[in-house]
Amino acid sequence: MKLKYKAVVIGGSAGSFSVVSKILSKIDPKFPLPIILCLHRLKHVRSGLVEGINLKSNLSVVEPNDKEKIVAGKVYLAPSNYHLFIEFDGSFSLSTEEPLNHSRPSIDHTLSSSSYFFREKMIGVLLTGANKDGAKGMKDIADKKGITLVQDPDTCDVDTMPKMALRMMTPTKVLSPDGIIDYLNQLA
């Protein structure tokens, strides 16, 4: 079966760990797309987050190495202190370039590079968070006609990030965490 979409890319910051854990604990174990996570995290703490997310996830969660190929059905978490990009050949590339929006990894970088490669065949999701990172990336996805889902600010621990995105672009949908889960699972 040929799938309409090639990837789901999720960005989040403050408060997003619990939302991501919830999404991955309820995602269909046969979910057919790769899920790429870019979450703001402490740059000096390299271990713990991927293990924490893995505990409840229905899908295997890994931190990709540089030049690693993207595989369907896997979850990839941007490593600490690196930006995560999608290269023109569809592999991951990492970078120690300067932080963007005070963040490395930066959600804008991951979302924007994803939009360039996947174009209309991707779903971008922006969750709760405390700065403007991710807003431009979501706009880039929308400009390429990809699907954009923004967490409903009323359901966010910190609503700055989704509100900044809503100021910059009109998403496909504004959804609660449960709504995001339902939306993704109907793709399975």
Next chain:
Amino acid sequence: MAVNYNIRELRALSEHLTTVTGIPFDQMNQSFLKRRLNYFNDKKGFRKGEQLIEFIMKDEFKEEFIAYMTIPVSELFRDAGLWRNIRHYLTELAFVSEINVWIPQVSSGEELYTLLIIAKEEGIIDKLNVTVGYSSNYKIDCIQKGYLRAKRMDTNLYNYKRFEGKAALEDYFDTKEDGLYLKNNLMDGVKFKKGLVTAGQPDEKMDLVLFRNAMLYYKKDYQSIFKNAIDDCLKPGGLLCVGVKEILPSPFSDRFECIDQKEKIYKKFKALMD
């Protein structure tokens, strides 16, 4: 309107840049190249691709461009666990011999300064022979003077604490108006050699090669050229440190043993000795 390169233009430009600068821009990741070129064009206010080409025809501007395209390490003691392991390795080795270290591509100095501070703390700096490769004259002047941007000092101090250093990090630097400078005497055993990896290979065999996060910006196939050059220079039993998210795939995995998976420290097999 900003310059917006399509794939064909990007490929042609990267070939031109390679010819003009001698740096293999045509072997860099295309997404990286496009991004950095866009940043540089924006920074300079260039609105047409030709403006960049004209800009780099002048030597002093060419150096500035190369410097911009070289990504700094950005922190002292980045990945403190790695540096603790290196400290252990260097102090053991210093009992029996001098130590040759190669940093094939230095872009901002932090990796070099960290190494020198460790050697000073362990009292082995006189046994250390460091060769540093560089591609940009624009940056190397600063590095030779030991310059360090002061604004990242909080991160550096935090890393140093995690490294479990023996002194106060500030003691290794002189404070001046424009930033911090590594104390002069620490640089005595350092040789600087222009040329990117293959062009700047040291004459002696090395005990340790620090090449962390420098290959990230190059295409996968081209990385093999770097790895072969490093393999050639490394003594059997010598160590190669790459970034914590870089790997040495086959055939290099047959020539090296990964002795620290977390910090990505590889040891060249002794069995392959000539």
